[in-house]
Amino acid sequence: MTHELKVLAVDFGAWTPDDWSALAAVASTALTILTVVIAVLAAIYAKQQVDLARQLREDQAQPFVVVDFADNPVWNKAIDFVVENMGQTLAKNVKIKVDPPFQTTMDDTGHTLASSPLLSQAIPSLPPGKRITALFDVSHERHAAGLPMKYTATVEFEDAHGKPQEPLTYILDLSIRYDLLSITEYRTHDAAKALREISKTLKETRGDLKNEFYRRRQAESADDDSSSVE
Structure with missing residues (x-):
């Protein structure tokens, strides 16, 4: 079986002026269509950008x-x-x-x-x-x-x-x-708590000192009374 490969050959030399005019018209039409498509796509993209910018402005101007x-x-x-x-x-x-x-x-x-x-x-x-x-x-x-x-x-x-x-x-x-590591920061609340504890300790210490002073006065008074009797 014999397979024949046929190649379409165009003899541009045999073309008449009318043929060239027809080709130019087709090319011009195709170029016009391509230009229109590009213009439409550009217009759609521009509208999308405008809408996006407007939406962004509206979002930024809204409460959140x-x-x-x-x-x-x-x-x-x-x-x-x-x-x-x-x-x-x-x-x-x-x-x-x-x-x-x-x-x-x-x-x-x-x-x-x-x-x-x-x-x-x-x-x-x-x-x-x-x-x-x-x-x-x-x-x-x-x-x-x-x-x-x-x-x-x-x-x-x-x-x-x-x-x-x-x-x-x-x-x-x-x-x-919970269960997170953190650094302890001592704040106003902690300072106030520490001051209250210091105040409590000072009051207790002052009370102990008064009691000790009173005890010693009592002891000294008892010693003086003993010395007088002798």
């Missing part, structure tokens, strides 16, 4: 309310619950829902965070950079009490114009705070 646990600045064994607007504009009608409701070792003292206005009512306004801090619990006492270590907090709020924003959800996990 964050809730979290933080170390107490006075006592490093205490844990604070913090609400902060880290955005650049005012947040309004801020509502915080926590699941399950907060439980702390201080609930029996009458200061129940779960029923406080901070969580049971809406915060009317939260300016940019505004930070609200509430004492939550004491780390070692909470661990010993076996209270929940993980909560889900949902924050609903409006922007400065009263437009509802997308709710933000946070997982608040206290368990990550």
